[in-house]
Amino acid sequence: MLDTATLIEVIIIIVKAWLLTAIIFSLPMPLTWLERKVAGHIHVRLGPMRVGPHGILQPLADTLKLILKEDIVPDRADRFLFKLAPLIAMIPAFLVFVAIPFGENVTIPFVNREVSLYLSDLNVGILYVLAIGGLGIYGIIFGGWASNSKYALLGGLRSAAQMISYEIALSFACIGVVMMTDTLSLLEMVRAQAGGIHHWNVLYLPIGPVWFVIFIIAALAEMNRIPFDLPEDEGTLASGFHTEYSGMRFSYFMLAEYVAMVSVSVLTVIMFFGGWHPPLDGALFNFVPGIFWFMAKVVAFIYFFMWLRFTLPRYRYDQLMTIGWKILIPLSLVSVLITGLMKI
Amino acid sequence: MSNGSSRITDFIKKALFVDFIKGLAITLRYNVSRSITLRYPDQEKWVPYRRFRGQHTLNMDANGRELCVACELCAKACPTKCITVIPMEDDSGRGIADRVAKVWKVELTRCLFCGYCEDACPTRAVRLGRDYELACFDLSCATKNKEELLQPQSIPETINGGFVVKAKFVRSPEGIKVVPDLRMSKKRLL
Numbered sequence: 001m002l003d004t005a006t007l008i009e010v011i012i013i014i015v016k017a018w019l020l021t022a023i024i025f026s027l028p029m030p031l032t033w034l035e036r037k038v039a040g041h042i043h044v045r046l047g048p049m050r051v052g053p054h055g056i057l058q059p060l061a062d063t064l065k066l067i068l069k070e071d072i073v074p075d076r077a078d079r080f081l082f083k084l085a086p087l088i089a090m091i092p093a094f095l096v097f098v099a100i101p102f103g104e105n106v107t108i109p110f111v112n113r114e115v116s117l118y119l120s121d122l123n124v125g126i127l128y129v130l131a132i133g134g135l136g137i138y139g140i141i142f143g144g145w146a147s148n149s150k151y152a153l154l155g156g157l158r159s160a161a162q163m164i165s166y167e168i169a170l171s172f173a174c175i176g177v178v179m180m181t182d183t184l185s186l187l188e189m190v191r192a193q194a195g196g197i198h199h200w201n202v203l204y205l206p207i208g209p210v211w212f213v214i215f216i217i218a219a220l221a222e223m224n225r226i227p228f229d230l231p232e233d234e235g236t237l238a239s240g241f242h243t244e245y246s247g248m249r250f251s252y253f254m255l256a257e258y259v260a261m262v263s264v265s266v267l268t269v270i271m272f273f274g275g276w277h278p279p280l281d282g283a284l285f286n287f288v289p290g291i292f293w294f295m296a297k298v299v300a301f302i303y304f305f306m307w308l309r310f311t312l313p314r315y316r317y318d319q320l321m322t323i324g325w326k327i328l329i330p331l332s333l334v335s336v337l338i339t340g341l342m343k344i
Numbered sequence: 345m346s347n348g349s350s351r352i353t354d355f356i357k358k359a360l361f362v363d364f365i366k367g368l369a370i371t372l373r374y375n376v377s378r379s380i381t382l383r384y385p386d387q388e389k390w391v392p393y394r395r396f397r398g399q400h401t402l403n404m405d406a407n408g409r410e411l412c413v414a415c416e417l418c419a420k421a422c423p424t425k426c427i428t429v430i431p432m433e434d435d436s437g438r439g440i441a442d443r444v445a446k447v448w449k450v451e452l453t454r455c456l457f458c459g460y461c462e463d464a465c466p467t468r469a470v471r472l473g474r475d476y477e478l479a480c481f482d483l484s485c486a487t488k489n490k491e492e493l494l495q496p497q498s499i500p501e502t503i504n505g506g507f508v509v510k511a512k513f514v515r516s517p518e519g520i521k522v523v524p525d526l527r528m529s530k531k532r533l534l
Contacts, residue, residue: 042371046381213361311371312364 016119020097028258029059035306042310069247074148077244081146086245086252089139093259095132099125100266101187103276103290117291118187125186126174129267130167133222136256137163140224140231140241143253147244155240158317159224159231165324166221166228172332173215177271179339180204180211190275197279202272207339212272214332219268221324223260225305227312230320265301273297382508385522389511391499397457397472400450402493410438410494411469414445418461418470426454427461440467448490452478473497474505480519499526508532 033048033056040047048055073082101118108115122128137160144156178184180201181192193200202212221228232240242253269275276290315323357363382388392398403411414431432446461470475497480486499505503526510525 038375041375041379044374044377044380046379046383049383050386307368307371307375311367 012115013119016115020119021094024094024097024259024262025255027262028255029063031258031261031302032062032254033059034302035309038303038306039310042307063251066247066251071247071249072244074244076148078146078148081142082244083249085139085143085146086249086256087139088142089136089256090252090259092132092135092139093256093263095135096129096263097266098122098132099128099186100263100270101190101275102294121185121187123185126178126184126189126271129186129263130171130174133260133263134163134167136260139253139256143245144231144241147241149244151238151243152241155231155233155237155243158233158237159241162221162224162228162230162320162324165321166218166328169214169324169328169332170218170222172329172336173211173218174271176207176211176214176332176335176339177201179336179343180208186270190270190277193274194277196277196281197274200272200274200277207335207342208272210331210335211339212268214328214335215268215271217323218328219264220305220308221320223264224257225261226309227315228320229314230317233314235314261302261305262298265298265305268301269294269297385511385513385520387510387513388508389522389524390508391503391505391524391526392474392476393505394474394501396474396476396505397459398474398476399452399472399478399497400455400461400488400493401471401473401475401497402448402490403469403471404494405440409440410444411440411467412445412448413439413441413443413467413469414448415443415466417464417466421460421464423458423460424454424456426451445490448493449487450493451487453483453486474499477522498524506533 036058037047037055039045048058051057051061073079098119099122101116101121103117105114105116107113140159141156144152144154144159147153177189181189183189183192197203200208202208204211224231230240231237232242237243242250245253276294278285278288278290278293382390384390405411414429416429416431419425419427419429427450428447429445430447431443433442434444435442438444457472459472462472478485512523512525514521514523
């Protein structure tokens with residue numbers, strides 16, 4: 001039953017899955033470093049400078065510190081949920097990447113074998129990403145609930161309310177992209193944007209920029225970053241849902257947060273910025289491999305999110321709700337209408 | 345807010361994220377601007393101006409004679425009474441006159457670096473110098489006596505000061521020191 005071709009196919013998929021997991025697992029390290037450097041330079045400081053050249057080994061030192069720290073479980077905590085919560089927060093963040101394409105098929109030299117740069121091209125990729133991405137909230141709610149601490153619980157509850165409010169706008173933004181590109185598959189979405197910057201969804205005038213703004217705002221709220229990091233508001237909630245966490249369990253939450261940032265950047269690039277397509281359709285631009293364009297765009301967005309973090313103050317809770325329910329949702333409903341009219 | 349047109353401009357500003365973009369432009373400008381961090385004590389050190397008032401120093405004239413004539417005016421002028429001067433007679437040519445200080449010591453724990461001793465000194469023997477790393481492990485270094493104060497300070501008088509130079513952090517059993525590289529190959533203003 002199992003012939004060689006199928007076997008090789010399975011092995012390739014396993015290798016790709018391992019590779020992807022390893023890359024994503026190690027991504028938060030350079031990202032924490034980058035975040036601290038960006039923070040430092042925006043504050044006209046230097047950021048980490050002492051561990052390695054320009055502090056490049058700082059994340060390793062931090063990891064070592066987190067591993068060596070005592071793993072505290074609060075006395076009255078729900079032990080099972082408390083230990084489960086970081087994993088529930090982390091795993092969906094990784095699972096999102098199953099459906100994300102990183103480029104067209106490439107041919108490996110020497111072996112002469114075509115390999116796809118994605119784990120699976122789901123024809124409902126965008127739905128899968130939204131569904132799995134929404135699961136991460138359980139980790140935060142469980143963490144807040146199981147800690148038996150009022151700050152953690154309030155952080156978890158805020159997070160839940162925030163997610164519910166912004167999930168709608170986020171889904172609408174995805175609907176907008178689906179309407180613009182006529183497909184639910186992320187791979188097809190990128191293919192629909194081929195041929196230069198004016199074909200990208202963000203410049204699908206007049207409605208593309210609106211969808212992009214809705215998506216970015218909702219995504220910022222979804223990944224709990226400033227200006228929408230109400231669940232871990234230091235000023236009022238100690239540090240929110242992960243107040244009681246320490247050591248490696250805490251670092252799982254951080255890992256989930258950074259992976260979420262990467263996945264949101266990747267999604268933005270795929271949905272609005274033409275994925276791996278170069279900005280101009282010329283021989284020189286096409287010569288550069290698509291994965292390079294893809295990475296460059298993703299890095300630009302990661303920088304954008306960090307830049308935003310050190311620019312904007314945190315929104316008040318009622319403002320957050322107002323933006324979500326009174327502005328983004330009506331705006332996205334109107335945008336659906338306009339997009340529909342444009343498609344006639 | 346009262347009239348319609350300002351509300352409309354307000355709405356347009358909000359819809360186009362004008363204030364956000366202004367804020368982002370400011371932070372971006374800071375991001376690419378030069379950092380103001382002084383990497384002291386690892387790699388850089390501030391060289392103070394001549395007017396800086398650090399640890400005392402006792403000067404000598406060009407022939408290597410002590411300028412101090414032990415007139416005790418500095419001790420009298422000192423508001424915290426931290427300077428002790430005991431004069432003695434010496435005609436061997438150690439000082440510029442036949443009266444030199446047998447003891448000239450200053451207690452840095454009490455000194456407030458006001459510079460009155462400088463002003464009081466008729467021979468310009470005592471000066472507040474530019475050494476400012478005065479921390480140590482016990483009180484033994486808090487009292488500086490004449491022999492130590494006659495030693496030249498780490499920054500020669502010829503250097504104007506007022507900039508940051510590369511420095512080296514030296515750790516030795518006697519304590520830690522930050523040695524500035526006064527060739528000033530990489531000096532910058534603070």
